Amino acid sequence: MWFLSLIMAGGGIMMPGGDQEPGSYYVGVDVGTGSVRAALVDQRGILLAFADQPIKRWEPQFNHHEQSSEDIWAACCVVTKKVVQGIDVNQIRGLGFDATCSLVVLDKQFRPLPVNHEGDSRRNIIMWLDHRAITQVHRINETKHSVLQCVGGVMSVEMQAPKLLWLKENLRETCWDKAGHFFDLPDFLSWKATGVTARSLCSLVCKWTYSAEKGWDDSFWKMIGLEDFVADNYRKIGNQVLPPGASLGNGLTPEAAKDLGLPAGIAVAAPLIDAHAGGLGVIGADVRGHGLACEGQPVTSRLAIICGTSSCHMGISKDPIFVPGVWGPYFSAMIPGFWLNEGGQSVTGKLIDHMVQGHAAFPELKAKAAARCQSVYAYLNSHLDLIKKAQPVGFLTVDLHVWPDFHGNRSPLADLTLKGMVTGLKLSQDLDDLAILYLATVQAIAFGTRLIIEAMEAAGHSISTLFLCGGLSKNPLFVQMHADITGMPVVLSQEVESVLVGAAILGACASGDFTSVQEAMARMSKVGKVVFPRLEDKRYYDKKYQVFLKLVEHQKEYAAIMKGD
Numbered sequence: 001m002w003f004l005s006l007i008m009a010g011g012g013i014m015m016p017g018g019d020q021e022p023g024s025y026y027v028g029v030d031v032g033t034g035s036v037r038a039a040l041v042d043q044r045g046i047l048l049a050f051a052d053q054p055i056k057r058w059e060p061q062f063n064h065h066e067q068s069s070e071d072i073w074a075a076c077c078v079v080t081k082k083v084v085q086g087i088d089v090n091q092i093r094g095l096g097f098d099a100t101c102s103l104v105v106l107d108k109q110f111r112p113l114p115v116n117h118e119g120d121s122r123r124n125i126i127m128w129l130d131h132r133a134i135t136q137v138h139r140i141n142e143t144k145h146s147v148l149q150c151v152g153g154v155m156s157v158e159m160q161a162p163k164l165l166w167l168k169e170n171l172r173e174t175c176w177d178k179a180g181h182f183f184d185l186p187d188f189l190s191w192k193a194t195g196v197t198a199r200s201l202c203s204l205v206c207k208w209t210y211s212a213e214k215g216w217d218d219s220f221w222k223m224i225g226l227e228d229f230v231a232d233n234y235r236k237i238g239n240q241v242l243p244p245g246a247s248l249g250n251g252l253t254p255e256a257a258k259d260l261g262l263p264a265g266i267a268v269a270a271p272l273i274d275a276h277a278g279g280l281g282v283i284g285a286d287v288r289g290h291g292l293a294c295e296g297q298p299v300t301s302r303l304a305i306i307c308g309t310s311s312c313h314m315g316i317s318k319d320p321i322f323v324p325g326v327w328g329p330y331f332s333a334m335i336p337g338f339w340l341n342e343g344g345q346s347v348t349g350k351l352i353d354h355m356v357q358g359h360a361a362f363p364e365l366k367a368k369a370a371a372r373c374q375s376v377y378a379y380l381n382s383h384l385d386l387i388k389k390a391q392p393v394g395f396l397t398v399d400l401h402v403w404p405d406f407h408g409n410r411s412p413l414a415d416l417t418l419k420g421m422v423t424g425l426k427l428s429q430d431l432d433d434l435a436i437l438y439l440a441t442v443q444a445i446a447f448g449t450r451l452i453i454e455a456m457e458a459a460g461h462s463i464s465t466l467f468l469c470g471g472l473s474k475n476p477l478f479v480q481m482h483a484d485i486t487g488m489p490v491v492l493s494q495e496v497e498s499v500l501v502g503a504a505i506l507g508a509c510a511s512g513d514f515t516s517v518q519e520a521m522a523r524m525s526k527v528g529k530v531v532f533p534r535l536e537d538k539r540y541y542d543k544k545y546q547v548f549l550k551l552v553e554h555q556k557e558y559a560a561i562m563k564g565d
């Protein structure tokens with residue numbers, strides 16, 4: 001936790017300069033893949049306190065990823081109590097949650113149910129990146145049902161319908177028959193806080209095939225073999241739906257208030273998925289005076305990219321745009337009144353970690369970074385600066401190219417069979433080699449973003465500026481490569497933890513302190529730094545992009561050769 005020292009005992013926040021800010025505060029809670037974070041945020045969107053806590057993950061077999069809802073709630077309580085320490089909690093007006101879109105399973109009495117063959121009921125969450133339901137998603141896609149038009153034409157194995165079908169077909173007695181409630185993780189958290197089982201429009205529209213205009217489509221659930229939900233009037237997956245930021249029930253229950261260290265009855269917002277909270281935290285900032293093409297242009301010219309374990313590319317439009325291989329269009333799922341398209345890369349932070357940690361020189365890197373009290377990424381970035389000599393750092397990968405789909409392609413190819421590729425390997429295993437492989441991986445992720453943007457633009461989006469947030473936006477190399485490779489400026493927020501600003505915006509809306517999500521966004525999200533592309537390097541990156549596209553073409557050819565007689 002940093003700058004908690006600014007907080008005075010007995011209430012009020014001491015501002016730099018000595019003024020006392022009376023204020024209203026909001027608590028945002030963000031549940032990412034690897035950790036839970038909380039922040040105390042004021043009405044200007046400034047973080048006054050921050051805390052984080054890692055959460056447990058299990059990978060009992062390849063492609064199975066599980067978590068525990070009790071472990072996650074306990075972590076939410078720890079971090080929330082920390083960020084409100086020492087302030088008058090009566091100044092807290094609202095609480096907002098966001099989380100990954102993982103599937104939480106509870107029985108009829110709201111107790112955790114196992115989602116695994118071992119019957120371990122602690123592990124009651126199938127995580128978003130779990131790919132166990134491959135055969136189920138193929139069957140769903142073969143139906144060609146019209147709901148698939150709103151997920152880019154092809155449903156992802158990371159969505160909830162295939163996972164639910166997997167549970168029915170594989171854990172009938174131990175899980176499916178006993179289940180009383182299936183929640184998206186954000187909705188589980190708001191239920192825990194308020195006792196209200198209403199679902200957020202965001203989760204149901206983006207991951208469960210619900211339509212903001214038409215509701216559930218009975219024919220889809222019947223066609224895929226989950227007619228159980230129709231018969232039950234969708235009680236187990238949600239038959240009351242609220243817009244993100246709406247106030248839930250009577251607010252925080254006394255029991256949850258005790259758990260979280262907050263006053264009972266404060267407003268709790270209908271939540272958002274984490275990427276969508278990040279979008280809310282960055283996309284509405286006032287950009288005047290930064291020399292950006294999006295100044296004076298509609299907000300639809302901005303693309304928010306939330307880069308953590310995965311990257312999510314959130315583009316909005318006034319009218320629905322259908323982009324093959326890109327999720328959506330989803331109405332009002334992020335910003336009320338706007339359609340959302342969500343492109344994505346299933347593993348980005350996780351891929352960088354995988355490449356770096358799996359390299360023979362990683363122990364040496366770890367030791368050297370620790371000796372300098374630096375993160376391994378900061379060390380690698382300065383090492384690249386040393387070895388690049390007079391040339392731009394990006395030119396170090398002239399003969400090393402990576403295709404980044406080590407966990408399938410989410411967008412725009414929507415092909416979960418795709419794999420990672422590296423071309424240009426040598427016999428060397430030293431630190432230089434590791435640093436250059438890391439650079440090529442970062443570049444490959446940025447080329448993936450360029451491919452997603454091109455698909456969105458071909459379908460009708462007109463994007464001029466990128467707004468990055470999430471853990472990877474702390475990496476200057478990652479940010480510069482996104483600017484150079486897309487040719488667009490990258491805006492970073494004043495608050496590094498912008499996803500938490502998004503969660504706090506939800507709490508602020510639920511409290512009634514702002515009249516709309518748009519008003520809260522404009523007041524609470526602020527531009528920090530702008531990184532412009534090095535246009536003089538464009539020719540080099542255009543050539544590398546040509547190679548990038550060839551890689552996937554060749555991978556498909558190899559698969560076809562191996563399939564043939």
Ligand SMILES: Nc1ncnc2c1ncn2[C@@H]1O[C@H](COP(=O)(O)OP(=O)(O)O)[C@@H](O)[C@H]1O
Pocket residue numbers: 031032033034035307308309310348349350352353375377378470471472474475
């Ligand atoms: N200081 C940093 N410098 C560079 N990369 C970072 C830094 N902190 C986190 N990361 C990267 O960000 C990723 C995690 O981002 P985060 O937003 O915390 O993830 P999640 O929300 O999925 O839990 C890590 O995989 C790591 O690669």
Ligand SMILES: O=C(CO)[C@H](O)[C@H](O)COP(=O)(O)O
Pocket residue numbers: 032033034099100101102128158273274275276307308309310311312342470
């Ligand atoms: O699909 C999602 C958003 O729509 C997931 O929630 C997301 O990709 C996981 O987020 P993170 O990488 O930040 O943990």
